[in-house]
Amino acid sequence: MEINSYSDAMSKVTPGTFAPDISPQGPQSQPLPDDNGLAGAGGVSFKDTLAGMVSNVNDQMTQAEQMSTDYALGKSHDLEGTVKSVEEAGLAMQMTLSVRNKIMAAYTEISQMQF
Numbered sequence: 035m036e037i038n039s040y041s042d043a044m045s046k047v048t049p050g051t052f053a054p055d056i057s058p059q060g061p062q063s064q065p066l067p068d069d070n071g072l073a074g075a076g077g078v079s080f081k082d083t084l085a086g087m088v089s090n091v092n093d094q095m096t097q098a099e100q101m102s103t104d105y106a107l108g109k110s111h112d113l114e115g116t117v118k119s120v121e122e123a124g125l126a127m128q129m130t131l132s133v134r135n136k137i138m139a140a141y142t143e144i145s146q147m148q149f
Contacts, residue, residue, distance in 0.1 A: 094126050101120070
């Protein structure tokens with residue numbers, strides 16, 4: 035197993051990305067698109083990332099609720115799929131709450147800084 039040095043790895047970083055392209059045969063990282071949909075230094079905004087994450091969690095919660103309702107009413111007999119959907123939605127919600135708590139802690143810390 036070959037371990038590359040830090041400087042070797044950093045020299046392989048593509049401008050505008052955060053990950054080194056270590057394997058020339060593997061997938062290459064691409065710069066994230068900016069607000070205009072163009073790849074560049076702007077990247078995706080933090081607000082858009084959070085909005086996408088919350089939207090995804092909302093979709094998962096809605097799907098889990100629908101699958102639970104269908105199973106309870108006898109419209110579906112997919113117990114495994116229903117349980118999996120409910121668990122995934124629960125985990126996604128826990129992760130979202132953890133991110134929210136970290137953001138609130140960071141905001142509180144920043145607001146208490148002396149300038």
